Amino acid sequence: MTSRSTKTFVPVALLAAAIAATAASPQQISKAVKVVQLTGLPGMKENAKGILSVENGNLHFVHAKAISDVSAGLIQDVVTGSDSQEAVGKTVGIISMAAPYGGGRFLSLFRNKIDTLTVEYRDADGAFHGAIFTMPVGTAEEIKKELIAQGAHTLSSTSADKEQKQ
Amino acid sequence: MKHLPKVGALLCMSVVFSSGLALCGGKNQPTKIKAGAIQVAMIQSDETPVPAEFRVALYENLIRQLEKRGFQQVYRDGDRNAASVADLVVLHSTVRGFKPGSEKARRVTTVAGATSISVHCQFTNVEGQPLLERDVTGKVRFFGGNLRATYDFAKKASGIAYENFSPTDSK
Numbered sequence: 001m002t003s004r005s006t007k008t009f010v011p012v013a014l015l016a017a018a019i020a021a022t023a024a025s026p027q028q029i030s031k032a033v034k035v036v037q038l039t040g041l042p043g044m045k046e047n048a049k050g051i052l053s054v055e056n057g058n059l060h061f062v063h064a065k066a067i068s069d070v071s072a073g074l075i076q077d078v079v080t081g082s083d084s085q086e087a088v089g090k091t092v093g094i095i096s097m098a099a100p101y102g103g104g105r106f107l108s109l110f111r112n113k114i115d116t117l118t119v120e121y122r123d124a125d126g127a128f129h130g131a132i133f134t135m136p137v138g139t140a141e142e143i144k145k146e147l148i149a150q151g152a153h154t155l156s157s158t159s160a161d162k163e164q165k166q
Numbered sequence: 167m168k169h170l171p172k173v174g175a176l177l178c179m180s181v182v183f184s185s186g187l188a189l190c191g192g193k194n195q196p197t198k199i200k201a202g203a204i205q206v207a208m209i210q211s212d213e214t215p216v217p218a219e220f221r222v223a224l225y226e227n228l229i230r231q232l233e234k235r236g237f238q239q240v241y242r243d244g245d246r247n248a249a250s251v252a253d254l255v256v257l258h259s260t261v262r263g264f265k266p267g268s269e270k271a272r273r274v275t276t277v278a279g280a281t282s283i284s285v286h287c288q289f290t291n292v293e294g295q296p297l298l299e300r301d302v303t304g305k306v307r308f309f310g311g312n313l314r315a316t317y318d319f320a321k322k323a324s325g326i327a328y329e330n331f332s333p334t335d336s337k
Binding site for chain 1: 219222225227230241247269312313
């Protein structure tokens with residue numbers, strides 16, 4: 001009886017401890033988002049595809065083996081916007097231009113909405129930097145909120161703030 | 167001895183002709199201003215509202231293009247390291263006009279939807295005295311996203327810098 005109760009108690013206790021440790025952990029990690037870094041991050045190529053997240057007070061971008069971190073405290077402004085891109089890929093888009101009867105133009109009508117995230121910050125020397133990301137629609141505002149929660153400044157209000165004012 | 171006047175006249179003509187050529191050549195190559203380094207100031211868009219991504223793309227592309235043109239020391243706005251550089255040239259850019267355009271309209275119609283951005287560029291010394299002023303327009307007419315207009319502007323502006331300023335090593 002004792003051994004059976006011990007067998008059930010140990011995993012439950014371990015699970016509870018794990019949950020408690022996760023909740024008490026100082027690490028704050030937001031949902032990672034697949035993005036395209038258009039320009040601005042030091043050491044990153046233009047149009048680099050990667051994963052963007054907000055971790056431990058940093059805007060964290062990973063592209064292949066390269067990693068770039070920007071401290072949220074250094075961020076002066078975060079601006080979200082919207083744009084659109086062709087539903088078909090770049091290569092298909094270029095090839096389709098040769099399609100007869102304006103087939104390529106017809107394909108150009110199909111576009112996906114995307115979000116843009118612009119981050120302005122100053123490095124340790126006081127030098128101004130700006131980085132631009134594009135990401136799936138609806139995700140930029142989440143990243144912005146997370147950045148503000150972790151110490152980033154912004155000159156424009158988030159959409160939630162706008163709704164509250166209304 | 168008979169041919170001496172003819173030879174003299176020919177010599178005179180050749181001297182006049184070559185000096186004329188040298189003068190014309192000199193007009194095409196203006197003297198460049200010495201620039202120990204270039205500092206790019208933040209893009210101002212108080213008069214003409216421009217989306218943040220355009221403002222940032224103008225600034226970042228300008229820095230990249232200046233570096234590509236051979237300016238080894240290109241400082242960003244607010245960089246404290248620029249304070250000790252001799253012959254520092256500061257590039258101030260102010261957006262004067264902006265037409266957003268539409269990539270979709272460009273792809274579908276070819277003739278409509280051009281994006282253009284007009285920027286007034288002023289090169290000054292550290293004291294703020296103007297050295298050169300130009301209006302530069304970045305455009306995207308056929309291919310590419312709207313932000314490509316900022317790349318076009320940066321290429322033109324860096325070309326002006328390259329034509330008028332000679333990078334010198336101040337290290």
